Amino acid sequence: MIRKLVLPVRRMLHGTLRKLFNFLPQKRRFAVYRNFVDCDPAPDERLVLKIAETKEELAECFSLLHDAYVGSGFMKPDPSGMRVTIYHALPTTTTLCAKYDGEVVGTLSLIRESVLGFPLQRIFDLTAIREKRGNVAEVSALAVHRKFRRTGGSILFPLMKFMYEYCTTFFDTRHLVIAVNPKHIEMYESLLFFERLTQNVVENYDFVNGAPAVGATLDLAFAPEIFRRHYGSKPPKRNLYAFFTEVKLPNIKLPQRRFYTTNDPVLTPELLDYFFNVRTHVFSQLSDRKKCLMHTIYDLPAYQAVLPAISEGSQDGSARRRHQRFSVRCPAQLSLVAPDGAQSKIKLEVFQLSRYGFKAHALHPIPINVWGEAMIKLGPSEVSRIQVAASRDSGEGIYGFRLGEPDLIWRKFVNALYSGSIHADLENATRFMTDR
Incomplete structure (x- = not known):
């Protein structure tokens, strides 16, 4: 009986504190957020951060993402139990994963520009970013397993460090862009110093089931100095500056590259067929135009059999000329x-x-x-x-x-x-x- 009374009281107290917190000036709120940073410079050795490259790793990433998005209302349940988009099919997209005791417990995808662009460019103007030097990548498909969401940043911060290190040393990326729910934007602004692309909230973003979205960007060329000013004097577990720029995590397994390339494509014809034809219907649901674009991206004979068929009359562009x-x-x-x-x-x-x-x-x-x-x-x-x-x-x-x-x-x-x-x-x- 007492337990039944305690839980509603706790929820009411939490809601009241949250409302009072929202009344604080933004500068004070952001300072509070930064005081809750918990970035362990020596994570458990059972944690491994790497590029998802096997069928099993990719499947676990897509399943974790599906459950997180369904739970947040960002997508409807899919029969495959996975969230797989056409952007995951691109050789310019890299999916990172965090594994704990061999199980994928965190994931995010970095989408570099291709002929298909970025998901958020449909609703946000990237002109100001493109006017600066450097490549752009969209951070998308972020999810952490529910059993690690209340453990501070034990998965999130190492995953973010992996993203930072990969982008600045391997991915040839200067500008990160994101589209996130308004409820989460202050975390990116206060902790990682993302700046909004516009103050307006897009009320209906079709990429996440019509949920509202806010766009933001981070210039990695200036990020270290910003981090140093705000975190440099904090103790090790609060010092994101040292964590991102100085600490070396043996948990991170960077790719072994034979050539000086900037992407790490992992999708063989077999993997493309499995995730985009067999487990899901991503390829079959594309417009003829996007099917044509996929054929221009994967123009090697080995991929032709698994790419979506193009309807007659579209290959020479006649479908486009109807516009x-x-x-x-x-x-x-x-x-x-x-x-x-x-x-x-x-x-x-x-x-x-x-x-x-x-x-x-x-x-x-x-x-x-x-x-x-x-x-x-x-x-x-x-x-x-x-x-x-x-x-x-x-x-x-x-x-x-x-x-x-x-x-x-x-x-x-x-x-x-x-x-x-x-x-x-x-x-x-x-x-x-x-x-x-």
Whole structure:
């Protein structure tokens, strides 16, 4: 009887304290958060941090993620018992895992840019980040096993250190971006000093079952100095500066690379088939356009049998040409990297565009079916950066281009064109396209 009374009282007390805490000024709240940091510089040797690379490790990561997302309402239960997205299928995505006594108890994925872009670029503008130097990666799919969620940071902080070390030494990444639930954003702001991409909350983010989301970014070039100022004088278990930049954890197993590469692809044709065809229906549920993009990413013969079939008429781009075209005059620049590493920049003038492609004049020859980054000025202060490839040479310096995944600026611009207005509505056109 007493126990039945104690539990509701505890919940009520906790709720009251939480409300009072929220009334504190932000600076005070963040200081309180930092006082609860618990980063053990000598974790239990049973903890191992590594890249998920085997079928068993990936399956445990996807299952842990599924249970965490279902429990938080970020997805509906899937018959596979896994959360697997198309971004997990990319060779530019790396899934990290924390294993305790051989069991996966923590995971997160780092998504580097590809022709499919980032999940959050559908709803957040990354222009300001792209204007700075350095590669961008989205931190996604973070989950910690329920039995370790109340043990301070015994799994979370070592996993974050692994992420930091991997990004700064192996992944050639400077800018991290995240899209998180508003309830969790202050943890990233106060402990890791992420800065919001915008103060606005996106109320319906389809990537997490329509839950609200806040976007934020961390510049890893400046992170060590920020950490030093706020954590440098704290004791070892509170000192995230030393933990991230000085402490060497033998628990971390960094990849052994034969060549100087910046990615660690682990998906063989067999693993792709197992996770995206057999256990889930991720490949079959893609649009024809995204199926075509997957074929451009995995253009080796060994992968063709497991990639999703493309419907007749889509391979030559005819499905894309059904989209309405618009006449424009937009200056642009195409950046290409040759196999020997040499970079070239070619000026373009885009004169016609649609949702997933454009035509442009070029002063110099452009190779066909070679992906590069196009920087297109859509307005006085609207610049879109998209992965593109020239799909056809119409002669006289006119090329047709196909797009990878459009960014937010491009989507806004095209939506404004479809709605018949291209001035004030450019900022307000937020009717995002659904392109599974």
